[in-house]
Amino acid sequence: MEQIHIKLGRNLKSIRQTRGLSLDKVAELTGVSKAMLGQIERGETSPTISIIWKIANGLRLSFTTLIEEPPSEVAVITKDELEPLLESGGQYRVYPMFPFEPTKKFEVYSVEMDTGCMHESEAHSPGVEEYILVSTGTLVIEIQNTSYTVGAGSAVRYAADQPHLYRNAGDDIVRYDAIIYYP
Incomplete structure (x- = not known):
């Protein structure tokens, strides 16, 4: 690949x-x-x-x-086959599972954050929304000076057209899937 x-x-x-x-x-x-x-x-x-x-x-x-490749009719994605995008010395790993397609207007990532990791995200384009589904650990998302704690098995949706911050507030790795919707 x-x-x-x-x-x-x-x-x-x-x-x-x-x-x-x-x-x-x-x-x-x-x-x-x-x-x-x-x-x-x-x-x-x-x-x-x-x-x-x-x-x-x-x-x-x-x-x-x-970063996308041309799509095929059926796509089975294995995270192990993907090259992650790394930040914070490799403590923040983003795996692009399904790239954006104009007819679908969304993209999907799998994300891993090590203990103590924090990642700041700039504001996205106007109207962009993020849907975060946490599978393991405890994720804290800060938006407009308000913190939202999202644990394993929970999800959050928010307008991502403003700066936001992700933080692993627990003692375990945080794993979550992010769906980013483009209007």
Whole structure:
């Protein structure tokens, strides 16, 4: 399977060229430097999740549009076959299970957070919603200075078009599935 940063570079370049955008214009739209965008397009770097979100938000795309492969009729996804996106020194692992498809308007991730891990997420595009289904551990989500504790077997839905923070508040690894809906 092709590495994520290679797919990301190819997809970013294709989207940029299809839209007739220069690297300068993409840098202006996303807040990511022209040099970094060039390195990403050439597959020379593996950007952080935060950088990928900046690109996705700036270009008004779903996150997985940048890392997806063409879909097939039936897809059986095994997490072990996926290359996770890593943050916080590998303590925050995101597995892109089902990439965004314009006709479906959502994408699905499986996420693992080690004990003590915290991840800040920038605001997504207007109207974007997240649905979080916790399978193990205790996840705390902070939105507008309010904390929501979500335990194993529970779920939460919220408007993700504002900054939000995920925190593993327990003694065990947190595993959850995230569905991100794009209106």
